[in-house]
């Protein structure tokens with residue numbers, strides 16, 4: 415925070431907002447009002463919060479800044495998907511994607527600006543880590559995308575830029591605000607955290623009281639391949655990851671999704687598919703096969719339809735719950751980080 419700058423109200427989670435109001439001598443119900451103004455209505459200033467006493471509005475404005483993300487670019491796909499590039503209060507750029515399906519809207523939001531994990535197939539990984547996002551910056555992505563669609567978000571997925579478990583507290587704070595009756599009120603099971611396999615985060619999520627959904631970007635069940643394409647999770651080997659996921663299912667009774675982005679010639683070979691079947695078989699997993707969007711400047715190509723079907727068939731034949739996700743937004747560079755990279759002159 416620069417000298418003289420006010421703390422950002424978006425950096426506070428629900429408990430932080432309660433404490434801030436308590437410090438101002440306010441009763442408990444003011445927290446619900448403030449959450450509604452910030453994250454259901456997403457107003458751009460404290461003075462707009464008309465059911466708060468004017469002295470409280472002034473006190474908040476003296477103590478905190480409130481700056482909504484500004485859209486720097488919106489791209490519309492022919493399939494209805496929209497991709498957003500947001501400029502945050504300090505000028506940092508992050509991305510979200512809105513994916514309408516029938517009368518539902520899923521918003522994929524970022525938890526960090528940039529990412530330290532270095533996955534080779536990902537444009538964000540190429541650009542490196544910039545900073546963690548605050549809870550409010552995550553919630554606003556979801557609320558503002560839904561507003562632009564003229565609807566409410568039915569689902570939100572922490573699957574944009576960043577590794578959510580490298581920013582655990584803020585991500586959980588954001589999910590709780592999204593789940594709040596005073597905020598966007600998205601059901602806990604419709605809120606998904608997608609990790610590339612940070613085991614301590616998986617273990618911690620299994621102890622949380624809410625029924626948030628877990629997804630793991632697996633992308634290869636062969637250790638050497640995974641080490642190569644996802645170097646940031648080398649320290650959490652596949653056998654330990656599988657055990658952590660089995661423990662998670664036993665503790666929560668919930669089924670995690672294993673995301674498997676198929677990259678032609680990298681993870682669609684018979685050996686790779688056999689390893690995937692071995693990894694996912696015998697416990698409560700769900701494998702989501704995703705033919706990969708090509709990323710400009712990164713290795714890897716989209717596999718053919720026959721290859722995608724063969725992988726899905728091998729999984730189903732082994733009794734593993736499987737889906738193939740329809741590729742969305744390929745014409746607007748909807749894979750994570752692609753839009754930001756084009757806006758960052760130093761990115762290669």
Ligand code: SF4
Pocket residue numbers: 528529530531532533536537538539540574575576577610750
């Ligand atoms: S895929 Fe996710 S975890 Fe990997 S570098 Fe990209 S943003 Fe980070």
